[in-house]
Amino acid sequence: MNIQRRKTRTCTVGNVKIGSDHPVAIQTMTMAKSEDAKAVIAEIKTIEDSACDIIRISIPTLDAAKNIPEIKASTEMPIVADIHFDPRLAIAALDYGADKIRINPGNFYDRSYLEKVIKLAKEKGAAIRIGVNAGSLEKDLWEKHGAPTADALAESALRWVDFVEALDFKNFVVSIKSERVQVMIAAYKKFVEADNDVPLHLGVTHAGSLIPGTVKNSMGIGALLMQGIGDTVRASITDSIEKEVEVCKNILKAIGLYDKEADVIACPTCGRLEVDLEKMLAEVEAALKPIKRPIRVAVMGCVVNAVGEAKESDYGIASGKKAGALFYKGELFKANVPEANLVNELLELIQEKEQIKL
Amino acid sequence: MNIQRRKTRTCTVGNVKIGSDHPVAIQTMTMAKSEDAKAVIAEIKTIEDSACDIIRISIPTLDAAKNIPEIKASTEMPIVADIHFDPRLAIAALDYGADKIRINPGNFYDRSYLEKVIKLAKEKGAAIRIGVNAGSLEKDLWEKHGAPTADALAESALRWVDFVEALDFKNFVVSIKSERVQVMIAAYKKFVEADNDVPLHLGVTHAGSLIPGTVKNSMGIGALLMQGIGDTVRASITDSIEKEVEVCKNILKAIGLYDKEADVIACPTCGRLEVDLEKMLAEVEAALKPIKRPIRVAVMGCVVNAVGEAKESDYGIASGKKAGALFYKGELFKANVPEANLVNELLELIQEKEQIKL
Numbered sequence: 177m178n179i180q181r182r183k184t185r186t187c188t189v190g191n192v193k194i195g196s197d198h199p200v201a202i203q204t205m206t207m208a209k210s211e212d213a214k215a216v217i218a219e220i221k222t223i224e225d226s227a228c229d230i231i232r233i234s235i236p237t238l239d240a241a242k243n244i245p246e247i248k249a250s251t252e253m254p255i256v257a258d259i260h261f262d263p264r265l266a267i268a269a270l271d272y273g274a275d276k277i278r279i280n281p282g283n284f285y286d287r288s289y290l291e292k293v294i295k296l297a298k299e300k301g302a303a304i305r306i307g308v309n310a311g312s313l314e315k316d317l318w319e320k321h322g323a324p325t326a327d328a329l330a331e332s333a334l335r336w337v338d339f340v341e342a343l344d345f346k347n348f349v350v351s352i353k354s355e356r357v358q359v360m361i362a363a364y365k366k367f368v369e370a371d372n373d374v375p376l377h378l379g380v381t382h383a384g385s386l387i388p389g390t391v392k393n394s395m396g397i398g399a400l401l402m403q404g405i406g407d408t409v410r411a412s413i414t415d416s417i418e419k420e421v422e423v424c425k426n427i428l429k430a431i432g433l434y435d436k437e438a439d440v441i442a443c444p445t446c447g448r449l450e451v452d453l454e455k456m457l458a459e460v461e462a463a464l465k466p467i468k469r470p471i472r473v474a475v476m477g478c479v480v481n482a483v484g485e486a487k488e489s490d491y492g493i494a495s496g497k498k499a500g501a502l503f504y505k506g507e508l509f510k511a512n513v514p515e516a517n518l519v520n521e522l523l524e525l526i527q528e529k530e531q532i533k534l
Numbered sequence: 535m536n537i538q539r540r541k542t543r544t545c546t547v548g549n550v551k552i553g554s555d556h557p558v559a560i561q562t563m564t565m566a567k568s569e570d571a572k573a574v575i576a577e578i579k580t581i582e583d584s585a586c587d588i589i590r591i592s593i594p595t596l597d598a599a600k601n602i603p604e605i606k607a608s609t610e611m612p613i614v615a616d617i618h619f620d621p622r623l624a625i626a627a628l629d630y631g632a633d634k635i636r637i638n639p640g641n642f643y644d645r646s647y648l649e650k651v652i653k654l655a656k657e658k659g660a661a662i663r664i665g666v667n668a669g670s671l672e673k674d675l676w677e678k679h680g681a682p683t684a685d686a687l688a689e690s691a692l693r694w695v696d697f698v699e700a701l702d703f704k705n706f707v708v709s710i711k712s713e714r715v716q717v718m719i720a721a722y723k724k725f726v727e728a729d730n731d732v733p734l735h736l737g738v739t740h741a742g743s744l745i746p747g748t749v750k751n752s753m754g755i756g757a758l759l760m761q762g763i764g765d766t767v768r769a770s771i772t773d774s775i776e777k778e779v780e781v782c783k784n785i786l787k788a789i790g791l792y793d794k795e796a797d798v799i800a801c802p803t804c805g806r807l808e809v810d811l812e813k814m815l816a817e818v819e820a821a822l823k824p825i826k827r828p829i830r831v832a833v834m835g836c837v838v839n840a841v842g843e844a845k846e847s848d849y850g851i852a853s854g855k856k857a858g859a860l861f862y863k864g865e866l867f868k869a870n871v872p873e874a875n876l877v878n879e880l881l882e883l884i885q886e887k888e889q890i891k892l
Contacts, residue, residue, distance in 0.1 A: 357788045382800055388787070390749060390752065394748065398749075398752065426746045430746070430749055442772050476740075
């Protein structure tokens with residue numbers, strides 16, 4: 177089921193392009209203090225070979241801004257400077273070469289700087305994210321709407337879009353985050369109704385630890401992407417940045433928006449199981465890591481759904497009592513494979529057919 | 535944002551009622567072999583105090599069916615017998631007292647037994663789930679639709695609903711699972727368009743290990759629940775049943791459908807952090823476990839969004855450099871609380887206001 181993406185213009189962030197003509201970009205945000213360049217660089221190394229496209233770092237001080245060149249030099253991924261309160265830090269981050277700055281004009285203590293920031297971004301060829309957030313909605317909108325409702329958040333975002341576009345600056349994206357999944361979804365939909373072509377950055381904020389965070393981001397980001405809304409995503413999770421990237425990648429994969437990886441499906445284990453499916457699944461997933469193409473592989477514990485799944489998969493195994501079957505392109509490829517050889521024979525078949533060495 | 539649930543009749547499963555007049559019920563399925571009653575009982579013990587409402591066990595053999603009385607005696611949760619292929623096992627499971635049987639008529643090797651199964655369930659006061667699955671779609675529908683499409687799956691489900699209702703049996707639910715999130719969503723929506731009042735069991739099948747499984751189930755189950763569709767849920771994840779239950783609970787919590795627990799929200803950690811937020815979050819979450827009511831608690835690492843979040847929460851802390859602030863019902867309750875006392879003072883405030891001992 178192909179997703180018809182909402183048509184947007186393109187926002188260029190270093191070597192990454194964000195918008196409906198490009199794959200949905202995955203972002204994360206480092207946790208290390210940006211005043212410690214070495215720590216930030218070490219953290220970025222942990223996701224060097226991941227699905228991550230763009231890195232954000234917080235810039236709460238001038239010392240942090242000064243580290244941008246060193247951090248940029250350490251990675252090919254574009255660097256986004258996260259700015260709050262002090263617009264002078266936005267100026268410093270741009271001066272030090274940030275590929276993009278994330279600002280929330282609603283929390284700038286002096287908005288008279290905003291014009292200067294936009295003009296500098298334009299001059300430097302940098303991008304901007306206007307990041308509206310339920311927690312820092314402007315006072316007048318809070319008073320008008322009584323709470324950070326979807327309408328209030330969309331109104332805030334549209335206000336800043338008008339401001340920035342009036343300065344003839346177009347290289348920006350917008351985010352409208354809430355930690356309430358339904359508010360977040362409704363706010364983006366409201367923004368989209370205004371019929372502009374601004375690329376959108378999606379996320380649920382303050383989503384919590386691994387399971388609640390994964391759940392909320394999947395529900396919120398997922399619901400919008402399935403409706404064609406969203407051009408770059410970040411899952412805010414109180415865990416490692418590796419996990420954040422993994423969650424984003426899996427959201428995209430689940431709906432066919434990620435094509436740089438094999439899709440391994442497995443049945444949930446149950447009492448019918450005659451084999452160690454978890455072990456087999458882990459082996460297959462690990463072995464297929466180098467495959468950067470969207471082949472579909474089914475690892476099934478018994479025959480209940482295996483034949484049907486195999487028909488829908490490129491490759492598949494169905495385990496039985498001590499022996500199993502190998503499927504290729506929906507057809508039985510080999511029966512009665514001893515359990516101990518099942519994973520190996522599957523991997524051999526994939527290597528042969530895909531002409532790749534695993 | 536309140537969800538308007540699709541109106542359904544009620545399906546009674548032991549002491550649990552499934553349908554739009556009742557909270558969405560959470561289910562999981564044991565992994566231990568059901569021929570080993572002690573192992574199944576030990577596994578059920580791991581979720582005795584969780585959010586789980588209903589337990590499913592696989593019944594692949596007569597020996598497994600014989601263990602149903604012993605397993606039922608060990609827990610207050612209703613027991614569902616999962617049956618495939620052999621309708622005689624459905625009859626045995628009902629005879630041994632299963633509160634509900636899950637059948638997939640599409641994979642019964644002899645459908646002439648189906649009428650007998652339905653009549654026995656009626657006689658025993660048991661419930662049935664008709665579990666249609668992309669992997670085991672009937673041949674004629676596969677041929678008609680060319681694949682297990684949403685239309686094919688909904689047609690299969692509606693066919694079995696007609697069959698069962700023609701026997702004047704109403705105490706059943708329907709599930710229509712696919713491991714493809716968008717197919718699953720579309721299939722349930724198609725089923726609902728047929729305008730019946732059958733309660734629905736939601737799930738994404740073969741969803742994979744913890745992160746992919748959580749992502750897919752959250753996207754699929756979440757999208758439907760937000761549209762008011764779904765009366766009981768199970769997240770199929772290749773991990774422990776505790777994790778499955780936790781995922782289900784978090785899906786419901788994220789959209790206000792779970793009210794037996796405090797909602798602790800936290801900001802994602804970032805470089806602005808002056809305190810050990812993960813530790814504080816874990817402490818707060820652990821301490822609030824006994825609270826079985828939907829209070830909202832914000833654990834914020836800095837002031838960027840804290841004031842706004844606090845306004846939307848019942849209780850909150852915002853950490854700063856070595857000291858933080860305590861919020862109650864959207865107002866600043868106490869400033870300059872030393873970092874070391876912040877969690878304790880928050881918990882004391884909650885105990886006092888909620889009149890509960892933690």
